[in-house]
Amino acid sequence: xxxxxxxxxxxxxxxxxxxxxxxxxxxxxxxxxxxxxxxxxxxxxxxxxxxxxxxxxxxxxxxxxxxxxxxxxxxxxxxxxxxxxxxxxxxxxxxxxxxxxxxxxxxxxxxxxxxxxxxxxxxxxxxxxxxxxxxxxxxxxxxxxxxxxxxxxxxxxxxxxxxxxxxxxxxxxxxxxxxxxxxxxxxxxxxxxxxxxxxxxxxxxxxxxxxxxxxxxxxxxxxxxxxxxxxxxxxxxxxxxxxxxxxxxxxxxxxxxxxxxxxxxxxxxxxxxxxxxxxxxxxxxxxxxxxxxxxxxxxxxxxxxxxxxxxxxxxxxxxxxxxxxxxxxxxxxxxxxxxx
Amino acid sequence: xxxxxxxxxxxxxxxxxxxxxxxxxxxxxxxxxxxxxxxxxxxxxxxxxxxxxxxxxxxxxxxxxxxxxxxxxxxxxxxxxxxxxxxxxxxxxxxxxxxxxxxxxxxxxxxxxxxxxxxxxxxxxxxxxxxxxxxxxxxxxxxxxxxxxxxxxxxxxxxxxxxxxxxxxxxxxxxxxxxxxxxxxxxxxxxxxxxxxxxxxxxxxxxxxxxxxxxxxxxxxxxxxxxxxxxxxxxxxxxxxxxxxxxxxxxxxxxxxxxxxxxxxxxxxxxxxxxxxxxxxxxxxxxxxxxxxxxxxxxxxxxxxxxxxxxxxxxxxxxxxxxxxxxxxxxxxxxxxxxx
Numbered sequence: 001x002x003x004x005x006x007x008x009x010x011x012x013x014x015x016x017x018x019x020x021x022x023x024x025x026x027x028x029x030x031x032x033x034x035x036x037x038x039x040x041x042x043x044x045x046x047x048x049x050x051x052x053x054x055x056x057x058x059x060x061x062x063x064x065x066x067x068x069x070x071x072x073x074x075x076x077x078x079x080x081x082x083x084x085x086x087x088x089x090x091x092x093x094x095x096x097x098x099x100x101x102x103x104x105x106x107x108x109x110x111x112x113x114x115x116x117x118x119x120x121x122x123x124x125x126x127x128x129x130x131x132x133x134x135x136x137x138x139x140x141x142x143x144x145x146x147x148x149x150x151x152x153x154x155x156x157x158x159x160x161x162x163x164x165x166x167x168x169x170x171x172x173x174x175x176x177x178x179x180x181x182x183x184x185x186x187x188x189x190x191x192x193x194x195x196x197x198x199x200x201x202x203x204x205x206x207x208x209x210x211x212x213x214x215x216x217x218x219x220x221x222x223x224x225x226x227x228x229x230x231x232x233x234x235x236x237x238x239x240x241x242x243x244x245x246x247x248x249x250x251x252x253x254x255x256x257x258x259x260x261x262x263x264x265x266x267x268x269x270x271x272x273x274x275x276x277x278x279x280x281x282x283x284x285x286x287x288x289x290x291x292x293x294x295x296x297x298x299x300x301x302x303x304x305x306x307x308x309x310x311x312x313x314x315x316x317x318x319x320x321x322x323x324x325x326x327x328x329x330x331x332x333x334x335x336x337x338x339x340x
Numbered sequence: 341x342x343x344x345x346x347x348x349x350x351x352x353x354x355x356x357x358x359x360x361x362x363x364x365x366x367x368x369x370x371x372x373x374x375x376x377x378x379x380x381x382x383x384x385x386x387x388x389x390x391x392x393x394x395x396x397x398x399x400x401x402x403x404x405x406x407x408x409x410x411x412x413x414x415x416x417x418x419x420x421x422x423x424x425x426x427x428x429x430x431x432x433x434x435x436x437x438x439x440x441x442x443x444x445x446x447x448x449x450x451x452x453x454x455x456x457x458x459x460x461x462x463x464x465x466x467x468x469x470x471x472x473x474x475x476x477x478x479x480x481x482x483x484x485x486x487x488x489x490x491x492x493x494x495x496x497x498x499x500x501x502x503x504x505x506x507x508x509x510x511x512x513x514x515x516x517x518x519x520x521x522x523x524x525x526x527x528x529x530x531x532x533x534x535x536x537x538x539x540x541x542x543x544x545x546x547x548x549x550x551x552x553x554x555x556x557x558x559x560x561x562x563x564x565x566x567x568x569x570x571x572x573x574x575x576x577x578x579x580x581x582x583x584x585x586x587x588x589x590x591x592x593x594x595x596x597x598x599x600x601x602x603x604x605x606x607x608x609x610x611x612x613x614x615x616x617x618x619x620x621x622x623x624x625x626x627x628x629x630x631x632x633x634x635x636x637x638x639x640x641x642x643x644x645x646x647x648x649x650x651x652x653x654x655x656x657x658x659x660x661x662x663x664x665x666x667x668x669x670x671x672x673x674x675x676x677x678x679x680x
Contacts, residue, residue: 137572137604200540203576230625232477235583236543239569240576264477270625281621285570285610 001026003098004061005071006033006086011054012045017100018071020184022049024163030063031055032071033086058089065090069187070099077102077126087111094118100125100183100194125186126194128206135205140246140287142215144177147336148223148247149295150279152269153261154234157253157324159185161295162224164324165251168333169220177218179210181241185224195244196226196237203237207244220337223247229278232264239282246287251336252276252317255297256309272316293332294321341366343438344401345411346373346426351394352385357440358411360524362389364503370403371395372411373426398429405430409527410439417442417466427451434458440465440523440534465526466534468546475545480586480627482555484517487676488563488587489635490619492609493601494574497593497664499525501635502564504664505591508673509560517558519550521581525564535584536566536577543577547584560677563587569618572604579622586627591676592616592657595637596649612656633672634661 005022007015011034022029022042029052032042038056042049055061058068068090074080079101087105090097091114097105104124105111115122139146147165149158162178162185169176178185180192191214193206207223214221223245227234254272261267270278276291283289294317298306306326314321320340322331334340345362347355351374362369362382369392372382378396382389395401398408408430414420419441427445430437431454437445444464445451455462479486487505489498502518502525509516518525520532531554533546547563554561563585567574594612601607610618616631623629634657638646646666654661660680662671674680 134573137601137607196541197539199537200543200577200580201536201574203540204573229579229622232583232586232626233474233544234541235622235626236576236578236580237540238576239579240540243572243575246572261477267477267626275625278621278625281618282569282575285615285618286572286575286607 001066002028002030002063003067003069004031004033004058004065004090005029005069006083007071008034008083009036010034010072011037015072017073017184017187019046019049020159020188021069021071022046022052024167025188030065031061033057058086065095067096067098070097070101073100073183079103079105079108088114091115091118091120094120096121096123098123098125098187100187102126125192126183126197128193128198132198132202133205134201135208135244137286139208139211139244142212144215144218145220145337146211146223146245146247147220147249147251148225148242148245148289149251149253150225150238150242151228151253152230152272152275153228153255153258154231155262156228156255156258157295157297158225161251161253161324161329162222163188164329165333165336166222168329169337171330172333174337175219177214177221179214179221179223179245181207181224181226195241196234200236200240203240204244207241211245228261229282230267230270230275231261232267242279242283243286247289249336249338250279250283250289250291251293251295251332252279252291253295253297254313256301256306256313272313273318276317291317291319292338293319293335295332296321296323298323298326341406342368342370342403343407343409344371344373344398344405344430345369345409346423347411348374348423349376350374350412351377355412357413357524357527359386359389360499360528361409361411362386362392365528370405371401373397398426405435407436407438410437410441413440413523419443419445428454431455431458431460434460436461436463438463438465438527440527442466465532466523466537468533468538472538472542473545474541475548475584477626479548479551479584482552484555484558485560485677486551486563486585486587487560487589487591488565488582488585488629489591489593490565490578490582491568491593492570492612492615493568493595493598494571495602496568496595496598497635497637498565501591501593501664501669502562503528504669505673505676506562508669509677511670512673514677515559517554517561519554519561519563519585521547521564521566535581536574540576540580543580544584547581551585568601569622570607570610570615571601572607582619582623583626587629589676589678590619590623590629590631591633591635591672592619592631593635593637594653596641596646596653612653613658616657631657631659632678633659633675635672636661636663638663638666
C-alpha cells in the first residue's frame, strides 16, 4: 500500500504514530503532511527510517496513494478542524482514510458522505469491536511462544521494543508476529484493539482474543504492553494485558534516569529489580512469567553514558539488557525467546 | 422513598441487588415482584432483612410507591421483555424506574415516551458519566480515612463486607460512608459509578472521583472493591480501584474453602497470606496499604465449622477476622479503622 501521513505541526517529535509507521510499517510512504516543514524531507529530521518528501497538504501529494493515515494524536484524541481539507481531499481522490482518534471519522457527516460518494473507506482503528467479552483465561494454551513488553512508566519504550524484537527475530528467520494494543502499533500492523479504550471488564478479554487470533499465524508473538503496574492511572490496563495475554516471558522497559512517573511526580518509580519482582508476583497466580531481559531508552544520553546505563540496568535485573534503538534488540532476543 | 423491587423468577438466591437493597438500603420496600413467589413474603425466604409482600406484578402493588427498582441482572445485563408490563405500569403510575442494566431504559423508545408523558425519571445507574477522565493520583490527599475491601475472587463478600463495616462504624457513632463501585451498591446508595463498565483508561479516575466526592461528606469511607487481583478476567478493574482509591487500609474477603477462581477452575487461589502480600506489593508503588483484617464468607458451613474457619483465616492473615454476616463486622472494625 502507498500512503500519505498527516502530521501537521508535530513532525517528528510529537508525531509518534507517523514515525512508528515510517520506522516499522510495511507501507510505502509517498509523503508526510506537515505544513510547518513543507519542502523538507523526512531524512532531515529522522535519519534511520524510510525517506519521503514533507508537503503542506494533500493537494501537494503528486503520486497516487491508497490511503491517508492520521499520524498524530492530540491530547484527548479529538479531530483538529484544520485537518478537514486534507481528509476531504483524500476522500475526493478515492483514498481510504485511516485514523486512531477517539473522534470517529465515520461518525462525521461530511466524511461519511464523501466516502460513500467516492467508494472509499473510513477506518477508525480505536473503535472497539462490538462483540468483546470477558476473557476465558485460555491464552496460555496457544501454540505460539508469547513475550510481553512491560514498563516502569508510560512512554518507556514498550511499543518500540516490541517492534524491534519482532524485527530481530524475523532477521533470524523466526516466524514472529506483533500483537499491538495501542494506536501506533495498530496503524503499523493494520490490526489490533486499543485496549485502553475498551470497557474495563473486557480489557483482558480483548488481549486474549488478539493473542489467540495471531497465535494461529505465527510461532512467536511479541505483545505490546501498556502503562505500568505502578502507574496511578493506567495500572488497570497494564494488569489486564498481563493476565489476558498470559505471556511466557516478560521484557521490562525503562527510561534511563527516570525516577518518577511522568506527570505524577509524587509517585517514585521503584528500582528495576523491585519492579521486575512486582510484575512476576502479579503474573504468578494467573500465568507465571519471569522478566528475562531489559530494554532501556537512552536516547537522551551520549554513547558512553548509554553504555554504562545499559550495563547497570542489566546488572540490576540480573538479565541481558540493551537499548533496542541505539544498540540492537538482537542482544536480548535469545533471552526473550527463552534460549538462555 | 418507598419502592417496589422487580425480581421475577430469581428471588432471593439470584436477586443480589434486590436482597442488597432489602438488607442495606434506606428505602421502604412496599413489595417485591416475583411471579413465581406471588402471595408469599420476603421473610419466608430471607429472615434477617426488612419484610415485604411478594406480588406477581406492578398492578398488585396497592400502596403508592415512588420508584420501581430492577433488582436482578441477567448474565449480559440485558432487558427481559417479560418485565415490560411492570416497567410500563410503573411509569403510568408516575413512578421513576431505576435500573443497573447494560441495556439503558432511557434509550427504549416506549419507556422514554411514557416517562416524558407522566413526568417521571428513568435512571440507568450503569451509564457512566460523560466527563470521566484519567486519574490525577490524588485520592491519598483526601481528609477521610479510606478502607478498601479486596477479595480472593469475584462474589467473595466485598460488597457485603463494605456495607457491614459501614453499619458497624455508624453504630459506634463514626461518620462512615460507602463508595459503591458495582450495581447493587449503587442502587443501595443511590450513588456511584459501575467501574467495570467504564473505559479501562478511566477506571482509576472514576474511583478517584468518587473517593474525593464522598470524602467531603464523611470521616471514614468504605470503598467496595471488585474482582480479585489474581482473577484472569477482572484483575484490571481490581487494580484500577486499588490505585484510584489509594486506601489507607485493606480488608481481604474470601469464601471459606474456595480453592479455585469461580468459573476459572484451572486458576487456583493462592493462600490468604500470599494473597494479602500480593495486594500490599501492588499498592506499594502508588499508595502503600496493608491488609489489616479478614472477612470470611462461611454461609455454607455449620456454626462450629464456621468458627474454626474464621479462626484459621485470622491466623493465616495474622489479623482479626470474622464472617461479617454470620458473626459481627464490629469484631474487625477497630483493625479496619487502624485502631489496633
